Amino acid sequence: MNTLTPDIVYKLLASVTDPEVPALTVLDLGIVRNVEVSEKGNAPSVKITITPTYSGCPAMDVISMNMRMALLSHGIKQINIESQLTPAWTTDWMSEEGKQKLKAYGIAPPYRKAADTLGLFEEDAITCPRCGSQETELVSQFGATSCKALYKCLSCHEPFEHFKCH
Amino acid sequence: MEGNPNNEIPNTKMKNALLNYTLSLADNASVMSHRLGEWCGHGPVLEQDIALTNISLDDIGQARSLYQYAAEQLNNMPTTEKTNLFSDMMLNAKIAAGENLDEDDLAYLRDAWDYRSLLLVEQPNKDWAYTIARSFYYDAFMQLFYKGLQNSKDDRLKGIAEKSLKEVTYHLRWSSEWIIRLGDGTDESHQKIQTAINDLWMYTGEMFKMTDTDKAMAVAGIGVDLAGLHKDWLNNIKNIFTQATLQLPTDIWMQDGGKEGHHSEHLGYILADMQFLQRTYPGLDW
Numbered sequence: 169m170n171t172l173t174p175d176i177v178y179k180l181l182a183s184v185t186d187p188e189v190p191a192l193t194v195l196d197l198g199i200v201r202n203v204e205v206s207e208k209g210n211a212p213s214v215k216i217t218i219t220p221t222y223s224g225c226p227a228m229d230v231i232s233m234n235m236r237m238a239l240l241s242h243g244i245k246q247i248n249i250e251s252q253l254t255p256a257w258t259t260d261w262m263s264e265e266g267k268q269k270l271k272a273y274g275i276a277p278p279y280r281k282a283a284d285t286l287g288l289f290e291e292d293a294i295t296c297p298r299c300g301s302q303e304t305e306l307v308s309q310f311g312a313t314s315c316k317a318l319y320k321c322l323s324c325h326e327p328f329e330h331f332k333c334h
Numbered sequence: 335m336e337g338n339p340n341n342e343i344p345n346t347k348m349k350n351a352l353l354n355y356t357l358s359l360a361d362n363a364s365v366m367s368h369r370l371g372e373w374c375g376h377g378p379v380l381e382q383d384i385a386l387t388n389i390s391l392d393d394i395g396q397a398r399s400l401y402q403y404a405a406e407q408l409n410n411m412p413t414t415e416k417t418n419l420f421s422d423m424m425l426n427a428k429i430a431a432g433e434n435l436d437e438d439d440l441a442y443l444r445d446a447w448d449y450r451s452l453l454l455v456e457q458p459n460k461d462w463a464y465t466i467a468r469s470f471y472y473d474a475f476m477q478l479f480y481k482g483l484q485n486s487k488d489d490r491l492k493g494i495a496e497k498s499l500k501e502v503t504y505h506l507r508w509s510s511e512w513i514i515r516l517g518d519g520t521d522e523s524h525q526k527i528q529t530a531i532n533d534l535w536m537y538t539g540e541m542f543k544m545t546d547t548d549k550a551m552a553v554a555g556i557g558v559d560l561a562g563l564h565k566d567w568l569n570n571i572k573n574i575f576t577q578a579t580l581q582l583p584t585d586i587w588m589q590d591g592g593k594e595g596h597h598s599e600h601l602g603y604i605l606a607d608m609q610f611l612q613r614t615y616p617g618l619d620w
């Protein structure tokens with residue numbers, strides 16, 4: 169077996185997707201903060217640090233399990249996945265590629281820098297991922313998962329989801 | 335604490351204060367989450383059902399982070415320091431046996447008088463107006479609270495605050511919109527939301543009341559000066575009430591006690607529901 173490097177681990181993690189938004193890998197989401205590889209008892213040991221998206225996101229447990237499975241299936245047995253809260257995850261960490269994948273999947277990606285927070289009632293102008301129209305309307309701040317809001321396109325009349333800036 | 339020849343006593347006090355503080359925040363999030371979760375499948379329209387359960391889920395997430403932290407604090411305490419902290423027999427048996435506790439033990443195995451949550455969050459859902467009014471008072475408070483807690487000298491609480499603030503900002507937006515929509519809606523909706531904000535007003539004072547734990551944590555730079563949040567909170571809710579054409583409730587006597595374990599009967603029913611499974615089948619897992 170070749171020497172295990174963080175690069176190889178990252179390549180393995182690129183196959184792990186978000187069960188709630190299968191278009192995105194954990195790397196696209198930007199939740200993998202760090203990968204450390206060491207040697208324990210003549211076998212490689214991997215420590216992965218992840219940052220949860222939302223506090224109560226039930227996908228995080230499944231994601232951790234799938235990461236473990238991806239590594240196990242490549243013979244890596246010593247796996248330690250740690251969760252780190254600070255700095256808090258932000259949609260700014262989502263990769264450009266991830267945002268394009270989201271759009272192709274039919275979900276309007278976050279586009280604003282999450283750091284410039286909106287006022288209480290200000291709204292983002294969200295582009296329809298289907299027809300590109302900017303004539304859209306917020307239906308609900310909360311969607312099928314914590315990370316998404318529901319929108320409606322006033323041009324093509326299709327409902328769609330928007331990955332909230334967070 | 336430097337220069338104190340007898341470091342032990344204040345240390346134990348501080349440890350207990352931090353534990354109480356963490357538990358009280360966790361309990362608020364957990365009880366609130368339970369109340370909102372009771373709406374699951376009963377929301378007036380699908381989008382609002384989803385909104386309520388989303389908010390409930392955020393609250394569960396916050397509660398989990400906080401209970402996990404509280405459990406770690408407990409696990410780092412010597413057994414002698416934690417034998418009399420709780421009244422529940424099952425929990426005390428675990429502690430006496432030297433078992434490590436986890437988030438579930440703290441949520442499921444503490445009795446009502448060990449809960450440190452605000453009286454506000456245990457108030458029943460009653461109707462849509464009461465549910466909205468309760469959320470609005472709480473969200474408006476938590477937004478300011480988490481902003482303050484972001485400056486905590488305790489890294490864990492600081493991290494939880496940073497994450498939770500993002501979530502509660504969405505919650506506040508949702509409850510504020512509903513206050514305006516109901517207040518500035520029909521005669522009936524106006525009447526109902528005015529009644530709800532009036533009836534729940536007596537539980538808002540407790541949010542700003544500094545218990546000994548709150549004081550110790552604020553002085554140590556770990557907690558937030560709650561009394562100092564009151565002015566901003568009042569201004570923020572006044573602003574929304576004005577847009578909603580609602581009257582700010584008149585000052586009345588404020589009921590408190592939840593933060594010190596004196597709860598209404600409502601919490602008992604919530605815990606009976608929430609804890610039934612773990613008390614009947616200890617350690618049961620999915």
Ligand SMILES: [Zn+2]
Binds near residue numbers: 296297324
């Ligand atoms: Zn469209």
